[in-house]
Amino acid sequence: xxxxxxxxxxxxxxxxxxxxxAEALHVSQPTLSLQIMQLEEVLQVxxxxxxxxxxxxxxxxxxxxxxxxxxxxxxxxxxxxxHDVHNLSRGSLRIAMTPTFTxxxxxxxxxxxxxxxxxxxxxxxxxxxxxMESSLGEDSLDLGIAFSEVRSPDxxxxxxxxxxxxxxxxxxxxxANQNATLPLKDLQTRSLALLTNDFATxxxxxxxxxxxGIDPHVSIEANSIGAIVEIIRRGQLxxxxxxxxxxxxxxxxxxxxxxxxxxxxxxxxSRKGAYETVAARAFRELLATV
Numbered sequence: 432x433x434x435x436x437x438x439x440x441x442x443x444x445x446x447x448x449x450x451x452x453a454e455a456l457h458v459s460q461p462t463l464s465l466q467i468m469q470l471e472e473v474l475q476v477x478x479x480x481x482x483x484x485x486x487x488x489x490x491x492x493x494x495x496x497x498x499x500x501x502x503x504x505x506x507x508x509x510x511x512x513x514h515d516v517h518n519l520s521r522g523s524l525r526i527a528m529t530p531t532f533t534x535x536x537x538x539x540x541x542x543x544x545x546x547x548x549x550x551x552x553x554x555x556x557x558x559x560x561x562x563m564e565s566s567l568g569e570d571s572l573d574l575g576i577a578f579s580e581v582r583s584p585d586x587x588x589x590x591x592x593x594x595x596x597x598x599x600x601x602x603x604x605x606x607a608n609q610n611a612t613l614p615l616k617d618l619q620t621r622s623l624a625l626l627t628n629d630f631a632t633x634x635x636x637x638x639x640x641x642x643x644g645i646d647p648h649v650s651i652e653a654n655s656i657g658a659i660v661e662i663i664r665r666g667q668l669x670x671x672x673x674x675x676x677x678x679x680x681x682x683x684x685x686x687x688x689x690x691x692x693x694x695x696x697x698x699x700x701s702r703k704g705a706y707e708t709v710a711a712r713a714f715r716e717l718l719a720t721v
Contacts, residue, residue: 436470447485523552524710527575535675575700588698595674596692597685612687624651
């Protein structure tokens with residue numbers, strides 16, 4: 432059995448079709464079919480159901496696929512370990528962040544890391560925490576910055592800092608120049624522009640409002656933090672975003688609420704037991720100074 436047998440099998444399962452899988456692998460269909468048949472002969476089981484319009488794994492095929500995926504993932508980690516350069520003169524680091532962190536954290540962090548280690552290529556992606564945990568589990572990421580409430584038991588979360596959420600308005604908003612604390616229940620009568628509920632920030636707020644028995648008046652929902660910031664800066668609506676965003680954008684004012692909005696813990700996510708490159712360890716050390 433060779434590694435190509437496993438890759439060929441996974442490709443057929445992914446494409447549900449021998450022809451499309453062969454095209455993706457740049458091999459002929461007869462060659463691909465023969466390789467899969469050889470694998471089945473070695474294992475003495477039928478891995479694929481070829482009887483329908485699409486090719487699907489059999490019951491035993493589904494079981495075997497789990498191990499095949501894990502094996503390829505670990506072998507890829509081993510390949511990267513072999514090529515890991517310990518003096519950090521070259522290499523790469525795959526990092527993901529949730530959208531709010533790309534708004535205010537990514538710039539300072541990347542500038543400091545790139546200045547220290549100019550030979551390391553940074554591959555940065557923005558994604559939801561659910562997707563991040565999945566990508567870490569599949570070893571398509573080295574590290575992620577999200578929140579400490581992880582769902583997957585395979586993901587380790589190391590606390591980094593406490594993030595504070597604030598009510599924010601533009602300079603032309605009636606509340607902009609008032610120093611008084613606003614009762615939290617007043618949000619039911621104030622027009623808000625909030626992120627859509629696929630953002631962790633919105634999900635966090637919805638749970639908090641529900642616990643407080645508050646039904647906020649949401650006039651605008653947007654799936655872009657930049658759009659929310661521009662709407663608030665130029666209009667008469669308020670929003671709730673991480674506190675540092677007010678420092679990063681001119682024209683935003685923070686308003687105190689009573690009771691205050693809840694804090695949450697930012698965390699560095701990684702896959703438990705995963706090989707950690709020297710570049711990843713260097714990034715982890717840099718985060719310790721945040």
